[in-house]
Amino acid sequence: MVVQTQYTFKGLMFVPPVTVRESDVLTAEAMTFIDALVTRFADHIPSLLEARDVRQAYFDSGELPDFLSDTSNIRDSDWTILGIPSDLQDRRLEITGPPKRKMIINALNANVKIFMADFEDSFSPEWKSVLDGQRNLMDAINGTISYKNLTNGKKYTLNDDPAVLMCRVRGLHLKEKHILYNGKAIPGALFDFGVYFFHNHKTLLANGSGPYFYLPKLQGHKEAAWWSDVFYFTEDQFNLPHGTIKVTVLIETLPAVFEMDEILFKLKDHIVALNCGRWDYIFSYIKTLKNHPDRILPDREVVTMDKPFLNAYSRLLISTCHRRGAMALGGMTAFIPSKDPEKNTQVLDKLQTDKLLEANTGYDGTWVAHPGLVNTAKAVFDAALGDRKNQLDVMREQDSPITANELLAPCEGDRTEDGMRHNIRVTVQYIEAWLSGNGCVPIYGLMEDAATAEIARASIWQWIRHEQSLSNGKKMTTHFFRACLTEEMGALKAELGNDVFKNGKYQQAASMLEQLTTSNVLADFLTLSGYEWLD
Template identity: 45%
Template structure:
């Protein structure tokens, strides 16, 4: 672009409409944010690695910081949520493709989390087209016609409140560099969405709302607070215009909930219990401790003691400080022509959402529009008002429960299931689809992260399946090969070749057998989509 700010270079193709999102003014703000804050982002990412080394060596344990005891003991609250975020009893989540955005906004859910991160492959086209789609949604001009069916999609008169989820601090946007360095994917998503949507959301009686993922410490929360404040000032917005929900999906964050709310107190509205990524983080941050080996993924439910303690702590801290406490995802999706499977899925969603409402959550997620009324009914029966901020359970600081693995077994089915789901998901991600229907569940990157992490953990610590058989490198390679062979037989040679399944199996094998533990599988996989 000839009018790009000095030092900023766009390396991705400029398709029609991209120039409207990647305007000189918007890119100038992005370059400014990069130059002011990217050094601190990189320092904090290095601190994650340094801390992991200390945890691995036994030089540090995860615990509540003694130096911030005064913040945890203090009497303070965060600002009330804006009117359209007071009642969030059911939110639907999904990627930022155009049809999905329309269907989600029309689903009857209170809010739609438009996900630039775990539910989206971060290809250049996906990220910029996603910005176009959300801009058009807020302008109330979005429409879509399916070329195959001819069906047209338009926005209803009462769409859900839109919340954009930016990418995590760990992800770069390699297609934009400033002074030769790639910009942060999260800063890219945040700046462009805020720049193009603060006026239209205000016109709609709403605001620029965001989900911020994968924070681990108060220092990372502080960085986001500084970025938000700078952008509000640069755009002439009143402080506190931006409102954010932070996903509590890492084990370290659970020990700094008060501190993170405090750092973000001008802009924070809620925490969300991101259960799948939390399980992944539980494994990752305690990866060298053989006593933290988890059983089959299907057995690690929200009733497992460490998971229940985490959810209860999120609720207690949030409500004490006046913030909403959002529950997690029900990933079930309807099965065409299978009434029995659908009835079973509905009952599972109903039970999950009833449990979340009963323990004090102010809302929760579903993955499919058909399950919105099911979740709403469950919350309506327990939560007659817009939220449950008046429920204030005691805040507990039980480090032992939060860091202890639950009981259970490792089975051959669990071992095979991890290989199968990971291959299928990684292949979908490589093809550009970050939300993948797999075995009647809508899966995102977090599922693949748990699957590959468990394969690594079980192999590394010499775990055994319940039949007494050792899980070693040879067995992991064999189960990955078995799963790959079954998928190939199922989809056929042509779909296998074009579906990048072989690449996915290779990526999984490398991650599961590596002596080191890769922070996120999307980091090495990102290089395989940058030129596509």
Template identity: 45%
Template sequence: MSLAQKQPEPDFSDLRHAPLPVAGDSAVLNADALAFLRDLHHRFEPGRQALLRQRQQDKGRLPAFAEDTANLRADDWRAAPVPDILRDRRVEITGPVDAKTVINALNSGANVFMADFEDSTAPTWANVLSGQRVLQAAVRGELRWRQTADAPEYALEPAHAALLMVRPRGLHLDEKHVEIDGVRLSATLFDLGLFAYHNARILAERGRGPFLYIPKLQSAAEAQWIESVLAHLESALGLPAGQCKVTVLIETLPAAFAMDEIIHALRQRIVGLNCGRWDYIFSAIKTLHSQPGFMLPERGQIAMTRHFLHSYATRLVQTCHRRGILAMGGMAAQIPNKRDAAANETALAKVRADKQREAGLGHDGTWVAHPGLIPVARAVFDAAFEGSNQLEVMPDGDVAAADLLKPCHGSITPEGFNDTVEVCVRYLAAWLSGTGCVAIHGLMEDAATAEICRSQLWLWLHKKNLHLSDGTLLCWGLFDAALLALPGRLQREAVLGHDKVGEAIALLETLVRSPELADFLTLPAYESL
């Protein structure tokens, strides 16, 4: 469908969507935009379903480097050159798509802001529609926000604004508020299609995109599906081929074995890979939990210096630089503490050490979750290299499959176990209340970190004869006790979503007690949202 031509009045007899909740949202889901989404659905939903079926068939298989693409990995090909505007990405900030966050992030001094419809946004109908409206205003330089009529106004500073990138929801997620022929629309197509329809041509005219982050891919076939979607978007919107540039998050264990293949599938538009470390740890649990002897310690002990994570980051930098694209480091989730100088310095020291590790390994940039961490991260990367990036750096080491699968040993303390339960409950309560990222004990938690905690609890409690560090048998009684201790305390502390704590506990119990480890906690949670 060429939008440059006048189209006949669309027939929406096969399409239903929820009532628009906020005045002005009809501009987001107007008739032409709905026709655009319907076309995407008919073209690409069969392929998505085939890919999701393949994921189910691959469950339980030990990842390996594919033999039939060995020549592709060995050959010295390169992706298309990275555009000048994307060559310096030393500090990126991420966050949800509400107006205040978007304004603060774009004004933060970071090189890039990734507006996140996925892990840090609870996908209520109001959130996803208002997020699209917020990004429309941001792209046009018109975004304003104030909390109350007499409060100060927040506004963009276009001259200093970070480069905007958008992360749509993952391939596995649906948008339940839009159905076509009784079938839910893909959340990827909804987020990506609406953003591109309303903003792609403006961004292209300004030489600023559209630029996208692609989450949770597991294979080159999934990357090829994304390539097909983006090529169609460019054709339909009258954009040059390859105009949409993407960075792919390597945040699943299977994808770590297919980085070359993923880059090759997207070689005309890919500009980088990112170490999505939190989802990657979750994916390791999900992929390997049935392997004999597999176990992970509490989250605080799973640092990027662990062999399997260091190997993953090393191979990512090697692969990116060999193919001529950027290698982006992972998230610093610490939150600066202005009220406690000692705690603040401890947090900043951890961030500084982590960013020094990334820069020393050869990463070209990194992520932070809070504007207060930008100066620390920038100072580290400024000291590491003088130019825009360090694409010429090639880390030493031959990373084999065994390195990516090496066990990670450690312990589970009583405090660590209880904290894991609390993070799950508090995050789920906030998410069910419509908030997708929340500060808990000095860290910014999102769906990825909650998934680690949820899958760890399942792993620990379904193993026999597992003990805490003090010798206590790790059993269902400990889990029940930890849950029972939370409602009263969280109500008294009035934590975010405290009125949803009971619902969150019930959902967590169902997920953890299930005989099978659920693929994603957001799938059942979405039905309750």
């Protein structure tokens, strides 16, 4: 029999009630801290999100993003961040993934410098998974984590020298519906941050590391300032020096690229790096410029980092970071190894080309999502760095000042029917997996997460909205899309088999995709719709 221990605690109400099973994570002390965070900071988030909407309406009316005139003094003056802890100065290779028990062990044991445990794009936030993820990270930090495969009996444990652990919390737009404050779901970001910090900061600091975080989806410096206040408050609550908490911010929205100096400045006591979040950035380019018919992207596979608008973004991130003493980290590789030797050689060749571009441009490190890619990616940065820990000395003085026009440049390439149909199949399978509790899925040789799926569905929406002509002359309309969706669902059923298709959530996923792509309004995030279906 499950014993219910509490329904409410201070100003928080738990839905469903906390049981003995969850009480190791949702301790009274930890929830006291969560209550303090929510009481002080949650009410500010709606105004930050409303500011996003106001800015987006400006872009929808025909205007374009640009550097801010009222913060030019920050961009033009000389200052640097507080500093980078020793265990974050070498970040040549990072691996990322959801906080599942086996994944955490394998990632921390991998030949990488950092493991980013992800509660965001590669994670489906079912309540059980959220709590299990926090529990798994607590065990990892305490050195007690283990995992046994019940099928073959193989046991997984941590090596003596695991990678440095970082935690990516949810974005400001995401709620945690299982905890209410004044009848409203609390911010998922505050829950993820608060629980991880409370349970782990003492052990992390005692181990010579610290409470390190990734912050996703920021759109500007006012959001960064909000996070800065959260960090100062937390450090004061626990009598820690300011700057104990360290963060890396993902530059993965188009508005944020115009405020990188300002974001670094507002977080200068806590920030150590910016990350080139390429997939979300491409999605944000579509979303921000959705009403601009001259800036419609081609097929997803064509939009690579050598395209002018992405190359400009990449170079500006490096020069901005290094000028301020912060590190610049390259983006995620979506490739995954293949069991076919010939195909795997092609995968590794593409990976090497991608990472060579990053290393030669001046990045201090990069990301992969699969252990099978670690050695190839690391070898590229080992060669580039030599005996250095990073490339903070690369200032890119050879670049002319990067302009708004370069950052917004249209992207050449074909829009094809095959590309659109591929987007349908990928997005349906990803949504189905996400609704089933899996936020990181290998599909057709690529590791898909929420960001890559967002590109696929947003592209379809934009092509329909502007009735784009495809390369074969067909016009992209709602009627044509629905016909293609029906045909691709039939193809997917044949590909997966009747039993898998029938027992999965594919029809639900297709319905969700249809609603997202044929709506008059482009939804901000597909995960907001999907979250309503999760337990």
